[in-house]
Amino acid sequence: MKKKEVLVLEDLLGSNKKIAAGIRRELTSKGILTINLLSSPGAGKTSLLEVISENLSPEFKMAVIEGDIETERDAERIRAKGIPAWQIVTGGACHLEAKMVGKLFPEIPPDLDFLFIENVGNLVCPAGYDLGERLRCVLLSTPEGDDKPKKYPKAFATSHCMIISKADLAPHLPFDAERAKREALEINPGLEVFVLSSLDGTGVEAFTAHLKKALHELRRNNA
């Protein structure tokens, strides 16, 4: 990269970081746990949110910010579950930025428990942008292959959880969950790993239990 390009990129990332820090402070003080979901297109982020919504309801209140390049489809799927959802259409941009989330702030109900942000389907670019989340979770779906963590390391290096999704398809695939897990943990030994299927429900309970625990810790620290 030429010098001018580097400067522009640093400026963008610097201002994104500042906005993200403000969002995190604000949502944390309200006792809301914010989760940024990252993955390739079609790894099952929206399907996971659909089953989570059934698991958390009615005890917990959740809402979803959907990021897509085009269409309002994902927000419509979430709203069909009775969950508030806002669609950010990036119109070409390959990732969400903190300022896009910030613009929705006035609309976010203050009595939420969980705010999920479903990023644009892209295993590369979203990893570089803090959105003010408390937890970042990367999904790796079994059909994508067990060799992906080392090929797309940043998403795994910057996440708190890794979710191996579409576990129901594993019997039909050359997918070694142990290899995927081992590679991801070599990149980031602190990753919490979940293996789940939104289709048959396997592992969903363990993941939501983790989210509830994280919410509890956030509020205990606030108290």
Next chain:
Amino acid sequence: MKKKEVLVLEDLLGSNKKIAAGIRRELTSKGILTINLLSSPGAGKTSLLEVISENLSPEFKMAVIEGDIETERDAERIRAKGIPAWQIVTGGACHLEAKMVGKLFPEIPPDLDFLFIENVGNLVCPAGYDLGERLRCVLLSTPEGDDKPKKYPKAFATSHCMIISKADLAPHLPFDAERAKREALEINPGLEVFVLSSLDGTGVEAFTAHLKKALHELRRNNA
């Protein structure tokens, strides 16, 4: 985007276009058909190249340029098939650019029939960068879902072929090939659509026949 950012981006894309045009001229004059493969991570680009190599050999000579953020894994898989392969490791960058391909020029054998470029696994960013290819093919794997063309339109709008890959998994999935095809054709009515499985070989013959025909046309135009 601020004005400075727009200017920098235009400058980058402008110089990429010029380099790409030069690459296309050079490879076309040598009678080499260049194919740029685009898709999400794990949609089966490398597996497709493996089966294509078996189908084209020994009648045709092919070589592969592999683009990945990290690791030399894909080039190693191709070389294991006896096919020359060069790995471009982008070290974080989310797409290949024409200048990266241009740097490999001195190493490309002049007697090739097909030069495949496997782009970084990303359904968004690579669509914006001409690499000097003659054909651009986008893969959509069945597990990604039939709703992806409208959500990631640029890759479909700028391609000549769409390959619905992992057709063998379709019986286990809520995937409607007709819907995916219809949506893609609404974006780009000129798309040639292929449904194939690299695992069981379905549809591979039809795709390679298309490539051979395109090679024949290129050389007829050269004559």
